[in-house]
Amino acid sequence: MSTLQDVKARLQAGCAAIVAAEDRLTEADRMVGDGDHGVGMARGFRAAMQALDTKAAATVADLFRITGVAVLSTSGGASGAIFGTFFMSAAGSLKDDRIGNEAFVAALEQGLASVKSRGGAGEGQKTVIDALVPAIEHARQAGGDFQTMLEAAAEGARQGVEATRNMRGAAGKALPLGDRAIGHVDPGALSLMVFLTAFARPVADE
Amino acid sequence: MSTLQDVKARLQAGCAAIVAAEDRLTEADRMVGDGDHGVGMARGFRAAMQALDTKAAATVADLFRITGVAVLSTSGGASGAIFGTFFMSAAGSLKDDRIGNEAFVAALEQGLASVKSRGGAGEGQKTVIDALVPAIEHARQAGGDFQTMLEAAAEGARQGVEATRNMRGAAGKALPLGDRAIGHVDPGALSLMVFLTAFARPVADE
Amino acid sequence: MKGKKIINSPERLIPEIMEGFLLASHGALTQVPGANALMRSDMPQDKIALVVGGGSGHEPMYTGFVGDGLADVSVMGNVFAAPTPDNILEATRAVHRGRGVLYVYGNYAGDNMNFDIAAELAQTEGIETRTVRIMDDVAVARHEDRRGIAGAFYQVKIAGSACREADTLDDAAAVVEHARANVRSIGVAVRAGSLPETGKLTFELADDEIEIGMGSHGEPGVERRKLPPADDLAREMTRMVVDDLPFRRGDEVALLLNNLGASTLMELMVVNRTVRAMLDDAGICVRRTDSGAYLTSLEMAGFSVTLLRLDELLAHHVGSPCRSLGLTQGIGA
Amino acid sequence: MKGKKIINSPERLIPEIMEGFLLASHGALTQVPGANALMRSDMPQDKIALVVGGGSGHEPMYTGFVGDGLADVSVMGNVFAAPTPDNILEATRAVHRGRGVLYVYGNYAGDNMNFDIAAELAQTEGIETRTVRIMDDVAVARHEDRRGIAGAFYQVKIAGSACREADTLDDAAAVVEHARANVRSIGVAVRAGSLPETGKLTFELADDEIEIGMGSHGEPGVERRKLPPADDLAREMTRMVVDDLPFRRGDEVALLLNNLGASTLMELMVVNRTVRAMLDDAGICVRRTDSGAYLTSLEMAGFSVTLLRLDELLAHHVGSPCRSLGLTQGIGA
Numbered sequence A, B: 001m002s003t004l005q006d007v008k009a010r011l012q013a014g015c016a017a018i019v020a021a022e023d024r025l026t027e028a029d030r031m032v033g034d035g036d037h038g039v040g041m042a043r044g045f046r047a048a049m050q051a052l053d054t055k056a057a058a059t060v061a062d063l064f065r066i067t068g069v070a071v072l073s074t075s076g077g078a079s080g081a082i083f084g085t086f087f088m089s090a091a092g093s094l095k096d097d098r099i100g101n102e103a104f105v106a107a108l109e110q111g112l113a114s115v116k117s118r119g120g121a122g123e124g125q126k127t128v129i130d131a132l133v134p135a136i137e138h139a140r141q142a143g144g145d146f147q148t149m150l151e152a153a154a155e156g157a158r159q160g161v162e163a164t165r166n167m168r169g170a171a172g173k174a175l176p177l178g179d180r181a182i183g184h185v186d187p188g189a190l191s192l193m194v195f196l197t198a199f200a201r202p203v204a205d206e
Numbered sequence C, D: 001m002k003g004k005k006i007i008n009s010p011e012r013l014i015p016e017i018m019e020g021f022l023l024a025s026h027g028a029l030t031q032v033p034g035a036n037a038l039m040r041s042d043m044p045q046d047k048i049a050l051v052v053g054g055g056s057g058h059e060p061m062y063t064g065f066v067g068d069g070l071a072d073v074s075v076m077g078n079v080f081a082a083p084t085p086d087n088i089l090e091a092t093r094a095v096h097r098g099r100g101v102l103y104v105y106g107n108y109a110g111d112n113m114n115f116d117i118a119a120e121l122a123q124t125e126g127i128e129t130r131t132v133r134i135m136d137d138v139a140v141a142r143h144e145d146r147r148g149i150a151g152a153f154y155q156v157k158i159a160g161s162a163c164r165e166a167d168t169l170d171d172a173a174a175v176v177e178h179a180r181a182n183v184r185s186i187g188v189a190v191r192a193g194s195l196p197e198t199g200k201l202t203f204e205l206a207d208d209e210i211e212i213g214m215g216s217h218g219e220p221g222v223e224r225r226k227l228p229p230a231d232d233l234a235r236e237m238t239r240m241v242v243d244d245l246p247f248r249r250g251d252e253v254a255l256l257l258n259n260l261g262a263s264t265l266m267e268l269m270v271v272n273r274t275v276r277a278m279l280d281d282a283g284i285c286v287r288r289t290d291s292g293a294y295l296t297s298l299e300m301a302g303f304s305v306t307l308l309r310l311d312e313l314l315a316h317h318v319g320s321p322c323r324s325l326g327l328t329q330g331i332g333a
């Protein structure tokens, strides 16, 4: 179980990690896309940090929605739509002021479903989906508390990112690369991993 | 004294020397102009070689006029007008089928006058004029035969080129350089030297 | 090598470009309040609306083609980033006149998703939209994956004319779909441009190499090779375009030679000879030529060749009067 | 670094460009027989003729501006080399209609001498000519030494309109001289272009440097410095132009932001804001803005700012209808 306060701090940490990883994300996109992924993600998640700071939230859903709206309306590009949709859709079921393992997994699943239907891509097409799917899998199978589950999710995302290295480009700007995309990880998947890793780090009590 | 045949061979040699010096002339123009001097000169003097080869000439004037017309109608740029005018105007007084020292000096002087009035530049403005003036001076003061005089003219041009090194840009594309042109020779002056040097080389009898 | 740009800061770039366009338009354009979008100031009351847009960095596309007979509003994303749904939605509301709104933009994942979200939001407000994605780039094999490149010029021109004349939104959309079925392009990259945010070149290309089929964001093309003579390159590109549709003997076409940024009109004109000779040989008749910078990719050097097969309908819409910063034809002072 | 161009061979370049322009014009242009010169096909019988031209490498200038209301013929020299007198003379003969011929071209030693020779030859054939040299570049101190840069656009536009309307050759020349007295420009170079013949860059500039006042053949300017923010650069360039004439409070002007080749419209629009803000502050009112590639310098990156002070006469001639490959305004289809 996690409190509203805790989730908010974790979201903030996730956003901050994206902003800090800007150059790394951009560099990944230079290899398989148009070299702007970090720029757009940093723009969106910086806005999300600010929104989380200033906007009132009564439920975990509010927090996710605030994050999603900020990203959707600030990032632009494919990642803005994908990550914005993901957070807004994940918010759907989190109507409480706290969140447990099951609700979290359900939220991720809802996010995944919306990302799939929004972008039309499936698994194995070298997108954020390929980090999200193993993250959900690991989270679902993780025993233990909320913290343990989050760490499992982050580890799943990490493995997912690695798996994208061997995938050919089949969606987004990596598509025309086809086989030439092999050897490089997917920038969007990397972003999800960066976010989840920071989100999974225990929040120090003030 | 020199024969029609000899003058023609010398003109051919002068033209060939310009064509051969294309890169050097261009490089000089890169320093103080727009980097195309050799290109235009080679274009014009290649055409002059061809014209000398194919067109009938009854007098030395014809030879100079053939050269001038070819350069004027093929080179383009400042040098096309300058060298074209020079040869056409120098032709004016050479109505004979041979040429002596006095006639040669007079022809150069007539060419110089026309270049001055065509371009409006005077001495010391870092142009072809600054090679032409000492060439004429040396030719006039040279004792001896036609060959000796030509060698003196070439040496005068060489000294003139060196002198342009210390001149500021004051005409043509070197003008805006002003003091920054100091240290570089004038491309057009260099061309005149290259031409006269080859023109002064004794022609081997066939 | 890094990029070298006359800008202030990447963060202020889009609003500054917008302000520059507004001033250059002398009142012909108006900013959509609160959005990175410029609309025509003389938007008629009773018109099917045309919304275009995409990432910035392709100027004059799309903002240069807003005006009578062209688009009604252009939504400007950040450099190489599709605009956000809220900006698209604001633009949609601003030009909606009760007869529906046509979206025309390039077929990229980012644009598709952001415009689709906007369309769904517009739907909830009772604004009907139709979408025609530009997908003229023959460098991509699968038709549904094709990117929108310089063919956007003809499609926006035709869409603008169709939205001015059509009876219904569906009719207008049908005209633009018909145009899409008849337009094909191929590009070549000679030198990379650089992103203002990172200063980095969008791809690496050796000093003696070109890449045929490179996309307008530096996405990979079909073949990298040593710089060939212009005639060889033009022949190959023309062949790729002609064979794809295919264009056939007797076809009449419009030809667009698009400068991707840092190429010269000189080079385009050299290429034009060979394209025309090839088309002549194939019995394809060029009725109209557009040449210049229509859809750029920052300061990328390179160009693209676009052919649009003309029938009576398309010839009419391509040739109809229009007025904008980037193209004015057939309209009195 | 060397240039990288889509051409066939430097020797064939000019005829090939000419052929490309001819084809792109779809009959609007005709080659002057035996000369590197393109004239309008619809040259009226009873008109004061306007001959323009210069070295190539500045496209669309001049050939893009041949047509009704603009030039009657453009003489094309080799790259950066003034055309030869015989080409100019052929062009002069081709458009002469008994009412005299106006020569308008940039003030460069090569152009001056070659056009002067042509004028003298024309004179011997009974063709009267007048000459107005373009000399708008404020980077050169002495007025008579000033080079012609992008201001050529307004001068050709005005000359074209004046030659269409004026009663006499002298009247037309007087209008263009009046325009010349009211137009000022300044350029900045960001990156060098390369000559097709040599493949060499026309100048060297460090990766973080620009040069203010650089000429359109890479001739040196007034100051080399570290790349400044766009606003600082635009302010300085605007100040140089305004102070030179000087333009004064209450003046109305046309503003041209000219892309020297490889800069982007994006950058021009960023610059436009600051130019406008400066002019606003100075009480100078911009009535018309032209932006894009009008007079390029091969693929040089950089741009220039041109102001033309408008009175009723000049406003009329700048605004009058015209049609050409490079500019069409106010003419029905």
Ligand SMILES: Nc1ncnc2c1ncn2[C@@H]1O[C@H](COP(=O)(O)OP(=O)(O)O)[C@@H](O)[C@H]1O
Pocket: A029, A033, A034, A035, A036, A037, A038, A040, A041, A076, A077, A078, A079, A080, A082, A115, A119, A120, A121, A126, A127, A128, A129, A171, A172, A173, A186, A187, A188, A189, C080, C081, C082, C109, C110, C111
């Ligand atoms: N159809 C899609 N479905 C899911 N994710 C996608 C899709 N298209 C692109 N992406 C994700 O977006 C990332 C690229 O984001 P970004 O570079 O910001 O956008 P753009 O492609 O517009 O420049 C990719 O790495 C991929 O993970």
Ligand SMILES: Nc1ncnc2c1ncn2[C@@H]1O[C@H](COP(=O)(O)OP(=O)(O)O)[C@@H](O)[C@H]1O
Pocket: B029, B033, B034, B035, B036, B037, B038, B040, B041, B076, B077, B078, B079, B080, B082, B115, B119, B120, B121, B126, B127, B128, B129, B171, B172, B173, B186, B187, B188, B189, D080, D081, D082, D109, D110, D111
């Ligand atoms: N007004 C002038 N009078 C005499 N010579 C001149 C004049 N202007 C230029 N020149 C000569 O022309 C040369 C430049 O020739 P070139 O590079 O071929 O022409 P352009 O300046 O047109 O590129 C200069 O080096 C100079 O010697």
Ligand SMILES: [Mg+2]
Pocket: A029, A033, A034, A035, A036, A037, A077, A173
């Ligand atoms: Mg990207």
Ligand SMILES: [Mg+2]
Pocket: B029, B033, B034, B035, B036, B037, B077, B173
């Ligand atoms: Mg030169």
Ligand SMILES: [Mg+2]
Pocket: A034, A036, A077, A078, C055, C079, C080, C081, C082
């Ligand atoms: Mg992008």
Ligand SMILES: [Mg+2]
Pocket: B034, B036, B077, B078, D055, D079, D080, D081, D082
């Ligand atoms: Mg030159």
